[in-house]
Amino acid sequence: MDLLGLSEEELCTALAADPLELLSDQLDHRPELGILLDLVSEAEAEVGAVVLRRWVRTRSPAGGGRDRVRPLDALLARDFARFEDQVAELRGRGFVLLGG
Secondary structure, eight states, rough: OOOOOOHHHHHHHHHOOOOHHHTOOTTOOOOOHHHHHHHHHHHEEEEHHHHHHHHHSSSOOSSSGGGGOOOHHHHTTTTTHHHHHHHHHHHOOOOOOOOO
């Protein structure tokens, strides 16, 4: 939650958990949590926590249409495959911003 700058509500939505599970720290049985932690930990080591918090709320410059979904939107839609692809893009290309 802290690493990506997610609110409690956003994390609960991404993990399909209720707030009581989150507050009582009873999410260890959820496979999504371990996968998410591994993905963002590796990315944090490469780009840093500050970049991750900004990146998760920024649309990707790659492609168009479907690929322009923010990483946060992929998480909230529980589209972990897309989120994993976005993390791989971040790790491969770095944090790229488009000029406006």
